[in-house]
Amino acid sequence: MGTQGYTHGRFVWRELMTTDAAKARAFYGALFGWTFDEIDTGVRSKYSLIHHGGKQLGGLFEHHGPSQWVSYVSVADVDAVARMAVELGGKVPRGSEDIPNVGRFAIVQDFAGALIVAFHDLKGDPTPEPARPGEFCWETLGTPDAARAKAFYGKLFGWTTMKGWGGTATMFTTDDSTRGQIAEIQENKEFKPAWLPHVRVEKLVPTCDRVSELGGQVPAPLFAVPGVGRIAVIADPTGGHMSIFEPARK
Incomplete structure (x- = not known):
């Protein structure tokens, strides 16, 4: 996911939790020209990386809940953010957890129920650049x-x-x-x-x-x-x- 250096507080990844991965890949591939590479993350065995224009943009995987996009925010200390979320009236439905050779994450639910992911990439974050079409x-x-x-x-x-x-x-x-x-x-x-x-x-x-x-x-x-x-x-x-x-x- 990362390159080098960190952009703490910025969004660095987006991920689709979907009820039908094949249908989602077909839709977004045709709509935006995205391509997909299925990998084993060590956390999820069938995880599709989203590529466009030579960049990794995000990922998607199949699950049993409702389909939903979630966004990842770069943080220095995932565990500290997870503790803070609970202190502020939120919840941590999943985490803190390591993705082998990638980084650490926690899924945070705010006080109203909105989901967001606190994430620390072992290799650093992408350099912020103006978005091109499809990004x-x-x-x-x-x-x-x-x-x-x-x-x-x-x-x-x-x-x-x-x-x-x-x-x-x-x-x-x-x-x-x-x-x-x-x-x-x-x-x-x-x-x-x-x-x-x-x-x-x-x-x-x-x-x-x-x-x-x-x-x-x-x-x-x-x-x-x-x-x-x-x-x-x-x-x-x-x-x-x-x-x-x-x-x-x-």
């Missing part, structure tokens, strides 16, 4: 309590918050700057609390059409963020949700 570029937290989420994740990962996107949206940042922005908070009491990863695409509407052709769904209307771009939430045929993003033309 992950952003995260959004949907939560019923934005104020509590700010406090929870601020203490857990050292994130701070700042205004972005025209001074209205609330962003998590690693260093109090726009350069350190890594995610957005959306307060919503209607939907299940969750972290939603975003993938950059060239054209949003044709990609949404392709989602439907491939057996997926577009459950949320397309919406535009002035000066930033257009976004749509999609669901793969197994029920895993993510967002796709078309940047505004400059």
Whole structure:
């Protein structure tokens, strides 16, 4: 997963837990041009690495629960983060646990039930680079309590918050700057609390059409963020949700 050096507090990996790995691979391969390499991690015997443009982007594996994307955050001490999560009113459904020759992780559930993974890669993290089409570029937290989420994740990962996107949206940042922005908070009491990863695409509407052709769904209307771009939430045929993003033309 890693290269060298660490980017503590940044998202470094995304992973799909799916009810049908073969169906998920076919869908995302056709939609984004992703390719897959099945490996034995020592934790899961059938784990598919996601590749695109010469990069490893994430992974997917089959499990018995609902299909769901989860995002990994780089931390210095996984065990300390896991303990802190419980102290802050969250839970640790799995961990802390080693992936042989890769690193250590813990699955954390925040106070509202949203899942996120604290991760430390033995070989370091990827160098942050602008996302190209087909690559992950952003995260959004949907939560019923934005104020509590700010406090929870601020203490857990050292994130701070700042205004972005025209001074209205609330962003998590690693260093109090726009350069350190890594995610957005959306307060919503209607939907299940969750972290939603975003993938950059060239054209949003044709990609949404392709989602439907491939057996997926577009459950949320397309919406535009002035000066930033257009976004749509999609669901793969197994029920895993993510967002796709078309940047505004400059």
